[in-house]
Each structure stands twice: as structure tokens, then as C-alpha cells.
Amino acid sequence: MSIKDPYLLFLGDAHDALAAKVAIGIKQWRPEKCVGQLRLPGCSPEADCGLPDMTIAEARAAGAQTVVVGVANRGGVIAQSWIQVLTEALESGMDVAAGLHNKLADVPALRDTAARLGRKLFDVRHPTQTFHVANGKKRTGKRLLPVGTDCSCGKMYTALALEKELQARGVPADFRATGQTGILIAGSGVSVDAVVADFISGAVEWLAPDNSPDHWDLIEGQGSLYHASYAGVTMGLIHGAQADALVLCHEPTRKHMRGLPEYPIPDLAECLDANLRAAKLTNPDARFVAVSINTSRLSQADADAYLAETEKRLGLPTVDPVRQGVARIVDAIL
Amino acid sequence: MSIKDPYLLFLGDAHDALAAKVAIGIKQWRPEKCVGQLRLPGCSPEADCGLPDMTIAEARAAGAQTVVVGVANRGGVIAQSWIQVLTEALESGMDVAAGLHNKLADVPALRDTAARLGRKLFDVRHPTQTFHVANGKKRTGKRLLPVGTDCSCGKMYTALALEKELQARGVPADFRATGQTGILIAGSGVSVDAVVADFISGAVEWLAPDNSPDHWDLIEGQGSLYHASYAGVTMGLIHGAQADALVLCHEPTRKHMRGLPEYPIPDLAECLDANLRAAKLTNPDARFVAVSINTSRLSQADADAYLAETEKRLGLPTVDPVRQGVARIVDAIL
Numbered sequence: 001m002s003i004k005d006p007y008l009l010f011l012g013d014a015h016d017a018l019a020a021k022v023a024i025g026i027k028q029w030r031p032e033k034c035v036g037q038l039r040l041p042g043c044s045p046e047a048d049c050g051l052p053d054m055t056i057a058e059a060r061a062a063g064a065q066t067v068v069v070g071v072a073n074r075g076g077v078i079a080q081s082w083i084q085v086l087t088e089a090l091e092s093g094m095d096v097a098a099g100l101h102n103k104l105a106d107v108p109a110l111r112d113t114a115a116r117l118g119r120k121l122f123d124v125r126h127p128t129q130t131f132h133v134a135n136g137k138k139r140t141g142k143r144l145l146p147v148g149t150d151c152s153c154g155k156m157y158t159a160l161a162l163e164k165e166l167q168a169r170g171v172p173a174d175f176r177a178t179g180q181t182g183i184l185i186a187g188s189g190v191s192v193d194a195v196v197a198d199f200i201s202g203a204v205e206w207l208a209p210d211n212s213p214d215h216w217d218l219i220e221g222q223g224s225l226y227h228a229s230y231a232g233v234t235m236g237l238i239h240g241a242q243a244d245a246l247v248l249c250h251e252p253t254r255k256h257m258r259g260l261p262e263y264p265i266p267d268l269a270e271c272l273d274a275n276l277r278a279a280k281l282t283n284p285d286a287r288f289v290a291v292s293i294n295t296s297r298l299s300q301a302d303a304d305a306y307l308a309e310t311e312k313r314l315g316l317p318t319v320d321p322v323r324q325g326v327a328r329i330v331d332a333i334l
Numbered sequence: 335m336s337i338k339d340p341y342l343l344f345l346g347d348a349h350d351a352l353a354a355k356v357a358i359g360i361k362q363w364r365p366e367k368c369v370g371q372l373r374l375p376g377c378s379p380e381a382d383c384g385l386p387d388m389t390i391a392e393a394r395a396a397g398a399q400t401v402v403v404g405v406a407n408r409g410g411v412i413a414q415s416w417i418q419v420l421t422e423a424l425e426s427g428m429d430v431a432a433g434l435h436n437k438l439a440d441v442p443a444l445r446d447t448a449a450r451l452g453r454k455l456f457d458v459r460h461p462t463q464t465f466h467v468a469n470g471k472k473r474t475g476k477r478l479l480p481v482g483t484d485c486s487c488g489k490m491y492t493a494l495a496l497e498k499e500l501q502a503r504g505v506p507a508d509f510r511a512t513g514q515t516g517i518l519i520a521g522s523g524v525s526v527d528a529v530v531a532d533f534i535s536g537a538v539e540w541l542a543p544d545n546s547p548d549h550w551d552l553i554e555g556q557g558s559l560y561h562a563s564y565a566g567v568t569m570g571l572i573h574g575a576q577a578d579a580l581v582l583c584h585e586p587t588r589k590h591m592r593g594l595p596e597y598p599i600p601d602l603a604e605c606l607d608a609n610l611r612a613a614k615l616t617n618p619d620a621r622f623v624a625v626s627i628n629t630s631r632l633s634q635a636d637a638d639a640y641l642a643e644t645e646k647r648l649g650l651p652t653v654d655p656v657r658q659g660v661a662r663i664v665d666a667i668l
């Protein structure tokens with residue numbers, strides 16, 4: 001699966017910036033892939049990627065190859081108001097990609113139009129390929145995996161920031177996407193939480209294959225070994241990744257595990273230990289190289305204090321990749 | 335999903351006893367569910383459940399409700415020679431159940447006949463229901479989970495033996511199947527390694543729901559936290575089980591992890607520690623109550639010595655459930 005670029009980012013009738021965060025993420029990390037955005041009547045002015053607003057015809061004329069649905073709405077449903085525009089995109093010559101729970105391919109108008117015209121519908125949350133069971137064999141090249149105290153605490157951002165910093169220093173590096181937003185950003189990948197359980201590690205082995213000795217794969221992390229709903233995914237991902245380097249990601253203001261009010265956030269040192277034990281099964285040389293903290297909910301002073309205290313306590317370079325960048329993490333791995 | 339009994343066990347053209355082990359297991363643990371066996375020309379005399387040989391018509395006359403395919407052949411394929419017999423079974427009024435990789439429902443003759451007559455085809459390796467994401471909420475009743483140093487080292491046998499021993503002592507207890515053989519034995523369950531990765535723990539929460547305070551669920555274990563291919567399944571299973579009691583299962587003559595020549599068998603004490611840490615996330619009171627050793631490849635003297643040495647070293651009752659039964663494990667949990 002490889003999504004053709006450049007993209008037209010479809011924002012639909014997003015009611016705020018958060019609803020458009022997939023599109024905003026694509027624009028942030030892959031601006032060179034984006035020719036414009038398409039917003040329907042009712043779209044909030046806050047839902048804006050800073051790209052030219054375009055019709056389907058204008059985007060096609062500008063070279064767009066794929067419309068990417070970059071908006072999340074309640075329940076992952078494909079709104080009736082979108083179908084006309086997406087059908088028009090198929091008719092104009094574009095493919096359509098989305099990371100919604102409901103599939104584009106299950107909408108008769110889209111499925112039939114795509115089939116008739118030979119266009120592709122990418123439902124990136126739903127892997128269509130089959131994978132092998134992991135074999136655990138050592139692969140060439142280097143790999144880094146961000147792991148988290150919880151879900152949604154900066155693992156994708158950290159991996160993408162590391163890809164950018166490594167490439168800026170001339171080191172060959174690829175972000176390897178394991179979730180729907182990451183796949184739409186990278187243009188390929190696999191939603192590991194949607195593969196059949198037996199093949200979690202096998203899918204990651206496929207995603208980050210043998211490479212040249214100096215090449216780094218930055219594998220997008222998922223979930224947490226301490227999340228009672230999703231830890232199986234995380235465990236399989238850690239084993240399949242065979243990471244040489246691990247980065248612990250954490251959001252310090254969270255009161256409990258995401259979606260689980262009864263479950264406290266784990267202690268960071270304990271979390272380092274559990275993840276390292278898991279990682280060493282398939283790569284005995286695995287080590288933690290840094291800690292990545294999302295301090296967006298702290299003041300600058302509180303963030304500085306938290307980062308300094310954490311760095312001292314854990315003995316690892318500790319940064320907020322948004323406030324400070326990830327240069328210190330790259331220093332630690334090279 | 336609930337498979338109607340009694341069963342006719344279909345042995346096909348099994349070339350040895352091992353190929354018939356599913357049928358033999360069903361007969362061993364649920365003799366009251368089995369009315370007979372059906373063997374095709376070419377079936378080895380060793381493939382014998384000790385049940386009367388019957389035709390479809392004879393089995394139906396004896397009350398059989400379901401033909402269970404109890405034979406494993408290369409690649410999990412449904413042999414052409416089987417299809418005629420299974421179609422005849424559907425026509426006679428029976429359902430058909432199997433745990434093969436390839437689905438009964440994908441064989442046109444079986445699918446069409448079942449649809450026409452309103453019979454059911456159970457492909458127990460392929461869950462058809464949808465599950466919720468695990469919520470991690472504490473459930474009532476008691477649960478025991480066998481975990482292993484490796485795959486295929488006695489977890490299902492241990493759980494079934496414990497169900498039998500508890501019931502013999504008048505304790506309410508249910509074996510909860512998580513793999514295809516277990517499901518065919520129990521008549522219901524879920525193949526946890528075949529569910530979508532996000533729902534591993536949720537499927538186990540569904541499988542072993544709230545129960546009366548003195549009731550024990552004996553949940554079939556899968557894989558191993560130390561198996562580089564399948565540990566994600568094991569982790570999700572441990573979290574969903576919320577086990578009060580854990581039993582470590584081990585086969586002492588194995589040289590490496592099943593299917594992974596590069597991977598050594600883990601140290602037992604280390605394995606106890608890793609599994610207990612994982613289990614405590616969703617049940618802080620989880621504890622190991624015993625060790626279950628498959629000594630079938632050791633002499634009686636070597637087995638006795640190994641069991642005694644392991645019991646002393648780990649400080650837990652250590653038994654071979656085949657040689658000695660599981661009374662000491664039940665003593666430890668009650």
C-alpha cells in the first residue's frame with residue numbers, strides 16, 4: 001500500500017482545529033506533499049492547514065493525485081455531505097484515502113465509482129494484506145521505537161521529529177507508521193492495532209525490514225505496556241521492532257490512563273524497566289536513549305523544572321520535542 | 335457461538351494419532367458429548383478415539399447434532415474427500431464444526447448446503463463476533479490462568495484438569511477456551527490469537543464475565559511472554575483474564591522456543607516474575623499458586639527428581655498433571 005502524492009487535504013465540515021488534526025499533522029510533517037485543502041460549508045475557520053482552498057477541479061489541475069480525508073468526526077462515520085465531493089474526486093482522476101473506523105470501500109457510491117474508473121480507496125485503518133508470523137530473526141540497520149507511559153502522549157510526534165533531525169544531519173532515516181494518522185503522513189505503513197493478534201510482531205517485522213547498516217527506522221509507537229486495553233499491541237510492537245534505541249514518552253499532567261479512570265499512570269522508572277525487559281527479548285542490545293515529555297499543559301517555568309528533575313532522576317536526556325527539538329536525542333543515538 | 339452436542343468426531347484420513355489429537359482431546363475431556371467417530375478409507379488404525387465407528391446416518395440415528403472435524407492435516411486444508419461426507423452430514427440434519435485454518439464457510443458446497451438447509455458451520459479459529467475494547471474493570475468470581483515458558487507446553491491440559499478436579503470437589507468451575515481445540519472441547523469460546531489486536535483483552539473480558547464469588551473460571555492460556563512471535567496475544571490475555579491465580583507451565587526437555595531456533599527457553603524464576611508483573615496490572619492480588627510440568631519425555635525417576643528440584647527452587651507446589659493429577663494445585667487455590 002502506497003498512497004500517491006501530492007494530496008488535497010479534505011477538511012469536510014470540521015467543527016474545530018482538533019477535528020482537523022490529521023490534516024494539520026500531514027501539512028506539518030509533509031508540506032511538500034500537500035497542494036491544497038478543501039473545506040465544505042460549515043467548516044470552522046479554526047480548521048485550517050494554512051494551504052490554499054481548492055475545489056476538486058483546481059486541485060486536480062494543480063497535480064493532486066489523492067484526496068486525503070483529514071478530518072475526524074464522531075464515530076468515524078463518512079458523512080453524506082462528503083460522499084458527493086469524494087465521488088467527484090474519483091471521477092476527476094484522484095484516489096481517496098482515509099483513516100476512519102468506517103470504510104470508504106463500504107460506501108456503495110464510492111466503491112462502485114472507484115471500481116468503474118480503476119481508482120484506489122485507501123482505508124488505512126484496515127489492513128488488507130496478510131502478514132507472516134514473526135520469526136524474530138535479527139535484521140540489519142538500526143531502529144528506534146518510542147514507547148509510552150500511556151496512549152496519546154507524543155510517540156508519533158517524537159518519531160517524526162527524530163526522522164526530520166536525522167535527515168537534516170544527513171543520516172538515512174525513515175518514519176515507519178503504525179497508526180492511521182502516521183500512515184496518511186508517511187503515505188504507507190500498517191495499523192498494527194487492526195491486524196489479527198497472531199501477526200502483530202510479524203507486521204512490524206514487515207514494516208521495518210533489513211536496511212543498510214547506518215540507516216535508522218523511526219517506528220511509530222502504540223499504546224503502553226501499562227494500558228489494560230491495548231498492552232498486547234504494544235508488546236507485539238516492541239518485539240517486532242527489535243529496537244536498538246528506545247525513547248520513553250510521557251505527558252506529566254495526566255491523572256489516569258486514557259479511558260481507564262481506575263488505572264493510575266505508571267512510575268517512569270518502572271515503565272523504563274518493563275519496556276527494556278520486553279525489548280531485550282528480540283534485541284539484547286536495546287537501551288533507552290532519552291525521555292520525551294509533552295509539556296504543553298505546563299508553563300515554561302514548570303516545564304523547565306519538570307524536565308530538569310526528570311533528567312536528573314532517570315539519568316537520561318529529557319526533552320520536550322516541541323519546545324526544544326530532538327537534537328539531544330539524536331546526539332545520544334549517533 | 336455455542337456448538338450443539340452430542341458430537342460425531344470426524345477423523346478423516348488421519349495418518350497417525352497426532353493428526354487426530356483434536357478428536358482424541360474432545361473424547362478425553364468431554365466423553366459425554368461424543369456418540370461415535372467416522373473414519374474414511376486410509377485412516378490409520380492409530381487414529382482412534384475408542385468410540386464406535388459410525389456412518390453419518392448411524393450417528394444421526396444415535397442423536398448426533400454436530401460433526402466435529404477432529405483431524406489436522408497439512409496446511410489446515412479441507413480435503414476434497416471430506417466434502418462429500420460433511421455435505422451428507424448437513425443434509426442429514428447436523429451442523430459442522432472445525433478449527434482449521436481454511437474455513438468450512440469458504441467451501442462452496444458446504445456453504446450453499448448449510449445456507450439452503452439452515453445448518454450452522456462453525457469455523458472456531460475465526461471469530462465472527464465483534465468485541466469491545468477492554469475496560470479493565472474488576473469482575474466478580476475467581477479466575478485462574480495457566481501461563482507458559484513457551485507455546486504448547488501443557489496450558490490447555492492444566493486448565494481442563496483443574497476444571498475436572500474443582501468440579502469433583504463440588505466447586506463451581508468452567509473451562510474457558512481461547513484456542514480451537516479448547517473451543518471444540520468446551521463447545522464455545524474465542525480464538526484470541528485470531529481477534530483483531532485491539533480487542534485481545536476485551537475478548538477475554540467477554541469470555542470470563544462476572545460470576546458468583548465462589549466460581550472459578552479456568553482460562554486457557556496461549557503462547558508465552560517470551561515467545562517473539564506471539565507475546566502480544568499472551569500479554570493481552572493476561573490483562574483480560576484478571577487472574578487471581580496463575581500456574582506456570584513448562585516442558586523441561588525443549589531446547590529452544592517453539593519455531594524459533596535462535597531463542598532459548600526462559601529461566602523459570604524470571605518467567606514467574608514477568609508474568610506476575612503483567613498480571614498485577616489488572617489484578618493486584620494475582621499470585622502464582624503452582625508449577626505444572628509436562629514430564630512426558632522424562633523417565634519416572636528423572637521426572638520425580640525434576641519435580642522435586644523445581645518445587646524446592648521455586649517454592650511452589652510442582653506437579654505433572656498427567657502423572658500426578660492437579661489435586662495439589664486445587665489445594666493451593668482453595
